Amino acid sequence: MRSSQALKALFFALVLTLACFAQAEEHQRNCKNDSDLLLGKNGVPALFRAKKLRSRIIRHQAPEFPKACRCAGSVQVLARINTEGRIDCFQFLTGHPLLKTGISQALKAWEFQPVEVRGKTVSVLTVITFSAGTAYEFSDDITDSRELPCSSKERLLKDETGKPVLFSSRELEKMAIHKPEPVRDTHLKVGGTLFTDIVVNKKGEVICAKVANGHPILREHAMTAAKQWKFKPLVVDGKETAFAGRLSFFISSY
Numbered sequence: 001m002r003s004s005q006a007l008k009a010l011f012f013a014l015v016l017t018l019a020c021f022a023q024a025e026e027h028q029r030n031c032k033n034d035s036d037l038l039l040g041k042n043g044v045p046a047l048f049r050a051k052k053l054r055s056r057i058i059r060h061q062a063p064e065f066p067k068a069c070r071c072a073g074s075v076q077v078l079a080r081i082n083t084e085g086r087i088d089c090f091q092f093l094t095g096h097p098l099l100k101t102g103i104s105q106a107l108k109a110w111e112f113q114p115v116e117v118r119g120k121t122v123s124v125l126t127v128i129t130f131s132a133g134t135a136y137e138f139s140d141d142i143t144d145s146r147e148l149p150c151s152s153k154e155r156l157l158k159d160e161t162g163k164p165v166l167f168s169s170r171e172l173e174k175m176a177i178h179k180p181e182p183v184r185d186t187h188l189k190v191g192g193t194l195f196t197d198i199v200v201n202k203k204g205e206v207i208c209a210k211v212a213n214g215h216p217i218l219r220e221h222a223m224t225a226a227k228q229w230k231f232k233p234l235v236v237d238g239k240e241t242a243f244a245g246r247l248s249f250f251i252s253s254y
Contacts, residue, residue: 059193182249
């Protein structure tokens with residue numbers, strides 16, 4: 001088991017080294033040596049799991065899907081988040097070439113709460129997986145919701161495997177008939193992207209909401225706004241159906 005983990009660590013260290021010396025391309029940002037990089041016990045860069053970053057994301061920009069690309073699948077990116085919480089370099093590991101441009105541009109805007117280990121702020125390596133679906137939009141394993149915000153007696157819309165269908169923010173915006181934005185607190189000089197999971201009943205009312213990230217005060221504003229959203233009842237096979245999804249709010253810091 002330990003030898004397997006060591007091999008994985010060595011693999012990612014090798015990828016990072018190659019990224020440092022690779023020629024600059026449109027689809028990558030080259031890495032320079034970083035003395036603050038989090039290392040494992042064996043002295044090679046440690047891999048920070050993407051799911052640990054879900055509550056730490058501050059700013060997020062969804063990649064633009066290339067209109068000329070009739071493609072789907074996943075794209076994996078090895079990224080380094082520096083001590084300021086920004087992605088300062090990355091290297092594509094897999095993925096269709098036409099999907100990479102939009103992702104490259106989006107990653108430049110991402111920002112996280114810096115990672116601290118034993119009282120020291122460190123840079124971390126992580127692998128981000130983007131999924132390009134048939135709806136011509138991207139999802140990623142940091143901001144993609146996989147859990148319901150609450151337990152409910154509502155019979156939610158489910159897929160063929162019996163799992164709840166979780167609508168994306170774009171899909172929810174198209175379905176909504178009343179969608180107030182969060183109030184911006186002018187005295188609070190912070191902002192960011194807040195992801196809010198909701199459950200909607202048969203009448204189109206939000207019955208529960210949970211904010212996954214962000215400053216506590218911003219979370220309250222996002223929660224208040226989300227609970228006021230109204231949707232046209234979703235009709236499936238002639239019956240009104242409850243459903244769930246994730247909203248994305250951006251609150252400016254100025």
